[in-house]
Amino acid sequence: MGDALRPYVPAYHGVVVKDGEHYIQMDDLLRGLDAPSIMDCKMGVRTYLEEELTKALLKPTPRKDMYQKMVKVDPSAATAEEHSQRAVTKPRYMQWREHISSTASLGFRIEGVTIEGGAVQKDFKQTRTQEQIIDTFLIFTKRHGSILRAYQSRLESMRSALLESAFFRTHEVIGSSLLFVHDRQGRANVWMIDFGKTLPAPPQLALRHDVPWTRGSHEDGYLIGLHHLTHTLQAAQHRLGPEEMPAPSAP
Numbered sequence: 028m029g030d031a032l033r034p035y036v037p038a039y040h041g042v043v044v045k046d047g048e049h050y051i052q053m054d055d056l057l058r059g060l061d062a063p064s065i066m067d068c069k070m071g072v073r074t075y076l077e078e079e080l081t082k083a084l085l086k087p088t089p090r091k092d093m094y095q096k097m098v099k100v101d102p103s104a105a106t107a108e109e110h111s112q113r114a115v116t117k118p119r120y121m122q123w124r125e126h127i128s129s130t131a132s133l134g135f136r137i138e139g140v141t142i143e144g145g146a147v148q149k150d151f152k153q154t155r156t157q158e159q160i161i162d163t164f165l166i167f168t169k170r171h172g173s174i175l176r177a178y179q180s181r182l183e184s185m186r187s188a189l190l191e192s193a194f195f196r197t198h199e200v201i202g203s204s205l206l207f208v209h210d211r212q213g214r215a216n217v218w219m220i221d222f223g224k225t226l227p228a229p230p231q232l233a234l235r236h237d238v239p240w241t242r243g244s245h246e247d248g249y250l251i252g253l254h255h256l257t258h259t260l261q262a263a264q265h266r267l268g269p270e271e272m273p274a275p276s277a278p
């Protein structure tokens with residue numbers, strides 16, 4: 028693709044068929060890195076497609092697995108009816124997930140973290156406040172200001188590319204992630220991944236990506252998330268103290 032986003036996504040190498048299954052081939056973003064640390068942040072204020080909501084309203088499909096996941100976190104979250112059915116619909120579950128995490132308020136949430144090749148930590152369902160997210164970034168980067176700065180700078184240039192991108196202008200980006208990757212040598216980068224629920228927006232709509240979603244608007248709030256994520260990285264650097272701050276610019 029010749030789009031402005033090209034430098035921010037892993038290169039695509041076509042589809043291969045193996046044992047009857049189709050696989051997308053793409054660049055391995057971890058290749059050549061020394062004990063990489065990885066954080067996956069799911070972007071946007073909404074994490075389900077409008078068509079999933081329409082389907083659920085027309086024909087509600089009870090999801091027992093989602094009810095179980097919900098009451099495991101908070102038994103009081105389900106309504107009396109949901110308790111009696113021991114099931115919830117998918118949009119109901121997804122909206123609840125958005126509100127207990129930072130998705131609804133900040134437009135992104137932490138999904139998973141791996142530090143230097145260790146086990147994947149996925150216990151971020153209730154990580155909601157900026158303070159909690161700053162703490163997670165400080166642990167993830169082991170308080171290295173240079174890595175936090177590199178991440179912030181990459182997000183700033185990504186924002187410019189998003190504003191230029193014809194693809195972004197015309198697509199609703201749902202459930203996509205930013206993958207933060209750094210290694211022991213201090214290499215740090217951020218990539219856009221997971222476009223499984225990225226769809227062309229209806230042609231009559233001009234998507235802004237920086238306004239809250241209302242039903243039928245197809246807005247995803249991607250730029251709301253990017254804004255808060257960038258500010259969170261900046262706030263994390265302020266927490267490091269003067270010795271880790273960037274050199275002040277000349278007056």
Ligand SMILES: Nc1ncnc2c1ncn2[C@@H]1O[C@H](COP(=O)(O)OP(=O)(O)OP(=O)(O)O)[C@@H](O)[C@H]1O
Nearest residue numbers: 037053054055056057065067204206220221222223
């Ligand atoms: N190009 C890549 N190079 C290296 N690792 C990657 C790459 N793409 C994805 N990953 C890793 O795989 C994880 C899952 O990726 P992705 O979300 O795109 O897949 P998925 O099949 O949609 O999985 P899920 O259903 O869990 O979201 C990411 O969090 C990341 O750790």
Ligand SMILES: O=P(O)(O)O[C@@H]1[C@H](O)[C@H](O)[C@@H](OP(=O)(O)O)[C@H](OP(=O)(O)O)[C@H]1O
Nearest residue numbers: 074075092093096117121124152202223224
């Ligand atoms: O993170 P959780 O709390 O485990 O919840 C899952 C998560 O929200 C996934 O994004 C979603 O897949 P999609 O994004 O593909 O919809 C999945 O739906 P699913 O169970 O219908 O796959 C949910 O179960």
